[in-house]
Amino acid sequence: MSRTFEVAPGDAVHPGDPVIVDRYTTGARINHWITAASLVLLALSGLALFHPRLFFLTSLFGGGSTTRMIHPWIGVVLFFSFLGLFFRFWKLNLWKREDGTWMARLRDVLTAHDEKLPEVGKYNAGQKLVFWLMSVLIIVLIASGLVIWQEYFAQYTTVEQKRIAVLVHAIAAIVIICVWIVHVYAAIWVRGTISAMTRGKVTGGWAWRHHRRWLKELVTGKT
Amino acid sequence: MFPPIANPKAEAITPKFGEQDLIRRSASSITPAAKRQTEVAKLIDVSKCIGCKACQVACLEWNNLIEEVGINVGVYENPHDLTPNTWTLMRYTEWENPESGNLEWLIRKDGCMHCEDPGCLKACPAPGAIVQYSNGIVDFVKDNCIGCGYCVKGCPFNIPRISKVDHKAYKCTLCSDRVAVGQGPACQKACPTQAIVFGTKDEMKQWADKRIKDLKSRGYQNAGLYDPPGVGGTHVMYVLQHADKPQLYAGLPDNPAISPIVELWKGLTKYAGLTAIGAFAAIGFLHHIVSGANRVSDEDERNAKRLAGGSTK
Known part of the structure; x- marks a missing residue:
């Protein structure tokens, strides 16, 4: 098995004090933040139309009608933006044997006993789960979203199909918001993570602690 | 003959119901009006309808609507379906009665049924875009409508239509503006055979009873009133010659109710x-x-x- 499998183009180690590791390229970060902004705007505008108590959120978008108009377009942006992330990251998110072990020791994960966890590559099982859930949910959301996009697609489906789509869309949206909360919380809780997406860099210590195999493969070189 | 509603007086009349008489308001929690006004209803007697479409014309005229010139595909319906401008539509069904061997022409005036439990209102996310008055009229408030089309999904009768022009939902108002000043709906006023009558819901039920008795005496054993309980009853009711088979009448639902999917969603x-x-x-x-x-x-x-x-x- 090739050890360099865990390394993505652009990843690099810079010895020093502390050691600095390049984790995300500028392109990947821009791609991520477009996706992130779209997802947040979609959640806000979607929740506004989901629960009457949250209808006030429509004022962020210029009123109810513009919210209704703009939400699906942001969805289109998200879909294509995430597609970019998908093609960047899918390979390193393939499920590996150690991911099962990692998941089984979720208690150690949550109690920060990282020393008891298997050495993982660029992504741990939790990150992979977030990645695949996001991928599947975004497909479900864009598909069901097109069915209920009144302005352009109303004539292509029956009312019953629209009813199913609107329910599926709501449930998928709730799940993706929960996944998003896990994603954001993990980035905040595990200190030193956010710089990976803001500056593109993490410290060597962070890589050693959380993604040791990735770090080792980076150090031992490429094929 | 049902006593006709007198013409209005020339002087201005204060509307008999308004904001203070709401019992339901979409996406809002309101205190329903303490005292309910007498429930009104429109009764459409399918057995008396001659299919002249005067009601359709009256609806366009009163509500200042203009329908596009369509294409004749060899059917009586004109236009082919309800549209943002056509709030009521005559639907024609030719049915060969297997018992009598007669060809029956079943003509149903389609439009909003003004459900007691309105699915459109339940589905609507925009506060105040759909309201229900204590007299039973379900009305769309254009200024609050955001054009999302959720009402379309909520409606068990497939009635609301979203305009491609202003992206607002439209349907029959039961001429709430006319009813507020003591008049009946425009379609009722225009109907030459009194196939459409308007009054309190109780009056309409009594009138329907007479009509059903008459129809039964003429051999329509299954004549009956269509006031579906699945939506709590409606404020537009039909007298059907074959009330045991509502589906015959251009797909009128046998037992309409708000879809369980919509109930689960909302x-x-x-x-x-x-x-x-x-x-x-x-x-x-x-x-x-x-x-x-x-x-x-x-x-x-x-x-x-x-x-x-x-x-x-």
Whole structure:
């Protein structure tokens, strides 16, 4: 098995004090933040139309009608933006044997006993789960979203199909918001993570602690 | 003959119902009007309808609507379906009665049924875009409508239509503006055979009873009133010659009710969904309080340095 499998183009180690590791390229970060902004705007505008108590959120978008108009377009942006992330990251998110072990020791994960966890590559099982859930949910959301996009697609489906789509869309949206909360919380809780997406860099210590195999493969070189 | 409603007087009349008489308002919690006004209803006697479409014309005229010139595809319906401008539509069904061998021409005036439990209102996300008055009229308030099309999904009768021009939902208002000043709906006024009559719901039920008796005496054993209980009854009712088979009348639902999918979407999903989101956020917050941040130690950094130091990079 090739050890360099865990390394993505652009990843690099810079010895020093502390050691600095390049984790995300500028392109990947821009791609991520477009996706992130779209997802947040979609959640806000979607929740506004989901629960009457949250209808006030429509004022962020210029009123109810513009919210209704703009939400699906942001969805289109998200879909294509995430597609970019998908093609960047899918390979390193393939499920590996150690991911099962990692998941089984979720208690150690949550109690920060990282020393008891298997050495993982660029992504741990939790990150992979977030990645695949996001991928599947975004497909479900864009598909069901097109069915209920009144302005352009109303004539292509029956009312019953629209009813199913609107329910599926709501449930998928709730799940993706929960996944998003896990994603954001993990980035905040595990200190030193956010710089990976803001500056593109993490410290060597962070890589050693959380993604040791990735770090080792980076150090031992490429094929 | 049902006593006709007198013409209005020339002087201005204060509307008999308004904002203060709401019993339901979409996406809002309101205190329903303490005293309900007498429930009104429109009764459409299919057996008396001659299919002249005067009601359709009267509707366009009173509501200042203009329908596009369509294409004749060899059917009587004109236009082919309800549209944002056509709030009522005559639907024609030719049916060969297997018992009598007669060809029966069943003509149903389609349009909003003004349900007692309106699915459109339940589905609507925009506060005040759909309201129900205590007399039973369900009305769309254009200024509050955002054009999302949720009412279309909520309606068990497939009535609301969204305009491609202003992206607002439209349907029959039961001429709430006319009813407010003591008049009947425009379609009722125009009907030359009194196939459409208007009054209180009780009056209409009594009138329907007479009509049903008459129809039964003429051999329509299954004549009856269509006031479907699945939506709590409606404020537009039909007298049908074959009330046991509403489907015959251009697909009038046998037992309409708000779709269970819509109930699930607007019920459990709404509450469970927000609870789940809240729970995830709360668990995150609590976890952070209990376990603190997961920090990189100096030892981790030293280990990384030792490892990277061996590198040639």
